[in-house]
Amino acid sequence: MHKVLIANRGEIAVRIARGCRVLGLRAVAVYSEADALARHVRVADEAVCVGPPESALSYLNADAILAAAKRTGADAIHPGYGFLSENVAFMRAVQAAGLIWIGPPADAIEPIQSKTSAKAVAQAAGVPTAPSAILDDLSDAGIQAAARLVGFPLLVKPQDGGGGKGMQRVNQMAELRSAVDTARRIAKSAFGSDKLFIERYVENARHVEVQVLGDTHGTTVHCFERECSVQRRHQKVIEESPCTILTAAEREAICESGRAFAAQVGYVGAGTVEFLFDPQRREHYFLEMNTRLQVEHPVSEAVIGVDLVVAQLRIARGEKLADILAGGVTQRGHAIEVRVYAEDPANGYAPQAGTLLRVRWSDAPFVRVDAGFEGGDAVPMYYDPMLAKIIAWGRDREEARLRLMAALRETVVHGVLTNVPMLLALLAEPTFVASEVHTGWLDVRYGNEAPGMGSAAGTTAMVALAVAGQGGPLATNGAASSAAAAGPATTDPWSALAGWRVGGAA
Amino acid sequence: MKRIFESPDSARMELVATPSPGGLLLSWSAPDGKTSLEIQARRAPNGDWLLEHDGITRPAQVSIDRQSVWVSSFDAGDDASGTVRFRRVEAKRGATGVDLGVRSPMTGRVVAVHVQEGDRVEKNQPLVVVEAMKMEHVLRAPRAGQVRKVACQAGQLVEGGAELVELLDAIAVT
Numbered sequence: 001m002h003k004v005l006i007a008n009r010g011e012i013a014v015r016i017a018r019g020c021r022v023l024g025l026r027a028v029a030v031y032s033e034a035d036a037l038a039r040h041v042r043v044a045d046e047a048v049c050v051g052p053p054e055s056a057l058s059y060l061n062a063d064a065i066l067a068a069a070k071r072t073g074a075d076a077i078h079p080g081y082g083f084l085s086e087n088v089a090f091m092r093a094v095q096a097a098g099l100i101w102i103g104p105p106a107d108a109i110e111p112i113q114s115k116t117s118a119k120a121v122a123q124a125a126g127v128p129t130a131p132s133a134i135l136d137d138l139s140d141a142g143i144q145a146a147a148r149l150v151g152f153p154l155l156v157k158p159q160d161g162g163g164g165k166g167m168q169r170v171n172q173m174a175e176l177r178s179a180v181d182t183a184r185r186i187a188k189s190a191f192g193s194d195k196l197f198i199e200r201y202v203e204n205a206r207h208v209e210v211q212v213l214g215d216t217h218g219t220t221v222h223c224f225e226r227e228c229s230v231q232r233r234h235q236k237v238i239e240e241s242p243c244t245i246l247t248a249a250e251r252e253a254i255c256e257s258g259r260a261f262a263a264q265v266g267y268v269g270a271g272t273v274e275f276l277f278d279p280q281r282r283e284h285y286f287l288e289m290n291t292r293l294q295v296e297h298p299v300s301e302a303v304i305g306v307d308l309v310v311a312q313l314r315i316a317r318g319e320k321l322a323d324i325l326a327g328g329v330t331q332r333g334h335a336i337e338v339r340v341y342a343e344d345p346a347n348g349y350a351p352q353a354g355t356l357l358r359v360r361w362s363d364a365p366f367v368r369v370d371a372g373f374e375g376g377d378a379v380p381m382y383y384d385p386m387l388a389k390i391i392a393w394g395r396d397r398e399e400a401r402l403r404l405m406a407a408l409r410e411t412v413v414h415g416v417l418t419n420v421p422m423l424l425a426l427l428a429e430p431t432f433v434a435s436e437v438h439t440g441w442l443d444v445r446y447g448n449e450a451p452g453m454g455s456a457a458g459t460t461a462m463v464a465l466a467v468a469g470q471g472g473p474l475a476t477n478g479a480a481s482s483a484a485a486a487g488p489a490t491t492d493p494w495s496a497l498a499g500w501r502v503g504g505a506a
Numbered sequence: 507m508k509r510i511f512e513s514p515d516s517a518r519m520e521l522v523a524t525p526s527p528g529g530l531l532l533s534w535s536a537p538d539g540k541t542s543l544e545i546q547a548r549r550a551p552n553g554d555w556l557l558e559h560d561g562i563t564r565p566a567q568v569s570i571d572r573q574s575v576w577v578s579s580f581d582a583g584d585d586a587s588g589t590v591r592f593r594r595v596e597a598k599r600g601a602t603g604v605d606l607g608v609r610s611p612m613t614g615r616v617v618a619v620h621v622q623e624g625d626r627v628e629k630n631q632p633l634v635v636v637e638a639m640k641m642e643h644v645l646r647a648p649r650a651g652q653v654r655k656v657a658c659q660a661g662q663l664v665e666g667g668a669e670l671v672e673l674l675d676a677i678a679v680t
Binding site: 344348350353355357358360381382383384385409412413417420460461463465466467 | 568570580592639641643
């Protein structure tokens with residue numbers, strides 16, 4: 001292995017190129033026509049255009065990506081996350097082309113791609129799953145026996161359904177009969193089948209996931225856990241490691257479950273096994289396995305001191321975990337990550353596209369910024385609007401939290417609105433500070449509102465605004481001056497100062 | 507150079523700017539003459555501004571594009587972001603003094619236009635659907651009124667802030 005093609009874009013493509021460089025491997029970028037000047041192209045050794053801006057025609061275009069590997073002489077492909085990273089057909093095509101796939105073998109992940117078969121694998125590996133039961137006997141006695149097996153609260157779900165339709169939450173036995181009848185009625189009309197099952201509902205669930213590594217010599221290890229309970233509509237917003245509410249015994253149990261699941265399927269490379277942790281019962285249940293490098297891998301890297309991308313590359317070239325992780329893996333301190341998005345939280349979280357007029361990421365001690373963009377870069381409208389991840393480490397959670405807030409306060413992004421004010425507000429929320437969050441907390445607490453988006457302009461900002469009117473930045477800032485020149489034909493934008501308003505914090 | 511400056515809290519200040527070595531000397535005063543402020547503004551090689559008043563220097567970053575001036579400084583407070591966008595408001599205003607334009611919140615593609623010129627619309631009625639990054643954003647009528655102009659069509663690429671529909675105030679209609 002001497003040259004790696006990175007089939008991705010943005011911050012993760014930059015991150016992988018850096019991992020390649022550590023090992024002296026050459027990194028090949030691919031790009032769409034919208035990304036010809038992008039940062040991930042600028043940091044690579046070589047780059048090949050793989051198609052038009054639309055992802056389906058470029059970053060998801062398997063033929064073009066394989067052709068790019070052939071043209072550059074790349075002998076391995078790293079998929080990053082998203083795009084083709086969990087596409088079994090693409091994995092097989094890569095292997096058929098005689099290239100090294102930096103990820104798990106297709107045979108290992110095929111049995112766990114559906115939720116039901118993954119659950120069966122978990123049970124075979126002795127990994128706990130949320131108690132559930134099929135409702136065959138719909139008599140009062142039958143459903144009550146099943147409910148006693150599962151426990152309350154529980155969810156009644158149509159077997160053939162989806163999208164939450166017909167799903168009924170039941171808190172106690174007295175509500176069971178009517179919930180089952182309602183669910184049957186809805187399932188019958190919506191899905192043409194009234195077959196039902198019940199499943200434990202986890203109240204105040206915490207999302208805890210286990211980082212695992214497997215090598216090609218049959219060894220599987222865990223690299224401890226991350227917690228990602230702060231989610232907006234099932235999208236992770238804040239990620240951290242370790243999970244503060246676990247006891248040492250609970251941590252050992254959940255991490256061993258993750259390792260056992262990966263070992264069961266013969267997993268190779270880096271992966272993540274996700275669990276729900278029930279803080280009342282003190283139990284964990286298998287959710288699913290993500291068979292790729294995750295967005296939030298840096299919080300693990302900060303706490304365990306292992307470069308997970310380098311580990312992936314070394315595993316792919318056949319090295320043993322015993323050598324890669326020589327000395328073992330231990331947790332040290334605490335790390336928290338936030339994702340900086342180009343979006344307008346005050347406007348339904350509308351994604352923002354445009355030119356980044358000015359960007360300044362924090363370079364403070366104990367802070368890491370994985371950014372896909374620098375000042376002057378374009379944020380195209382075609383892709384996920386994540387600009388960067390900011391990760392802070394501390395000896396304890398509070399130190400990490402304060403460092404992360406400081407890093408966000410010195411973050412400057414001009415040209416598109418971002419969620420930075422919202423992230424600052426969340427990190428200051430007493431519920432987050434006390435680590436009393438759960439997976440539904442953010443949606444319940446804020447709904448579609450945007451916390452922290454009302455901050456007013458201070459005196460310095462007002463003076464700076466006035467300075468801007470004096471032609472200074474217009475005359476010397478390249479990107480800004482051309483944009484301004486294309487603007488309305490006015491020599492003095494301040495002729496009517498009342499014609500400007502504060503358009504929300506950025 | 508003398509200008510009247512209106513801050514977001516509507517406090518009016520008079521500003522006189524005089525070129526000085528390495529930057530500008532800004533003199534601020536309230537119309538009543540009671541409060542005044544003198545600020546030396548210098549531009550650092552990297553484009554930052556350094557604003558000095560009474561021997562104390564404060565840094566700020568400023569960027570300008572067609573629709574906005576972006577300003578960052580540290581004085582928004584410890585738990586707040588220091589970046590503020592000031593947006594240009596088009597001069598076009600209706601009888602009630604509100605902005606008539608319904609604007610795209612983002613750069614994207616118009617996927618549906620639900621109204622025609624002359625249509626009367628209720629508050630919150632969908633007008634246009636814009637899509638970017640696989641997310642659809644429905645632009646709704648901010649108030650009841652009548653569509654004076656439709657400035658876009660389905661399939662068209664539009665910039666963030668572009669006016670898509672011009673809406674006459676309900677008052678102007680009735």
